[in-house]
Amino acid sequence: MSDLMKRVAVERDEGAFAELFRIFGPKVKAMLMRSGADAAMAEDIAQETLLSVWRKAHLFSEVKGSAVTWMFTIARNLRIDRLRREVPWQELSERELETPESSPDPEQSVGDEEEFARVRSSLSTLPEEQREILVLAFQQGLSHSEIAGRLNLPLGTVKSRMRLGYQRIREALEVRS
């Protein structure tokens, strides 16, 4: 995967981009369809997201965690813009990458790739009632009250399960390997 990103970013290898598109296009499309986009719009946003990666690949680090995270943020912003017709106030990661405080500190941070791996594995071990709420928020873009309605839970329960689930993921990031 690192190799794939490097071929896209440095060598401008269209074959590597095709591979990236084959792997991640369907994931972006799935996220948009679960958010309520029709197949055509979801496909459109998937293409646009991947094209953005191609055009700006030099801006992000060559690790899988970083690439997927970037694709998520692009797709999320397009979802706000196209589906909700609101201004997406979330900044993309370029500015974040430029922020000195955000650069990995070897003393405190486990690094992008390791952090992404830990997030993924702790997500899979979360209690289902916490995982489900985080997935509904990130994958479908549902607000707290929409999640409460969907799961027939009090709003306070949704928020506290969300906090608990996230806290567990945070704890997994704090542990030194």
Place this chain on the structure above:
Amino acid sequence: MTIQHHPDISTLIAYAAGALGEALSVVVASHLDVCGECRREAMRMNRLGGAIMDASPSEPLASSDAGVVLRGGKVPAQDRPAVPAKHGLPRPLARLLGKPLELIAWKAVAPGVKLYSLPLSPGASGHLALLKVAPGRGIPDHGHGGSELTMVLQGAFRDEHGIYRIGDVEDIDGEHEHQPVVEGEETCICIIASEAKALFKGWAGRLVQPLTGL
């Protein structure tokens, strides 16, 4: 600047997930601009979003020809250009406001309380407004329905949770009763976002109510 009061973790998650309404998002984005701690947290949350997308089932593409994408002439998602800090305001707010606080045409809504509503996208619900409150005055309880975020831009206010200074955010839900009062001798300017669907008029009416004793 030491930030003491941050948005709730669940509010930051909703923001990172793209699930927070525009009005509340403007306040969170403004806070992130001045709070490195929350900015780092939001980045971790973005990573969680990436992990969730990565772990989810796929939806086959109708056209999997990457060459068509590269040469399709589609304009990719644009990032907004970085805006330099302007007028001493957080950048997301400066971008929306387009002018310094001194040039705002405030509207008096109660003795010592002035208001300026900010425009939202046509699809957005909720309210976004700047509130300017004179020393010694209360910032009225304007909640009643849905989440509400208040960020201090100038001066300070105090409530039962402590003192809120520049950059601090008070994050309350609809049930919470509170009665903040301007702290110190300086006029307090805040940006307030509410997801309440009530008409602005009703919201402003309630705003005046505690001050006029009606």
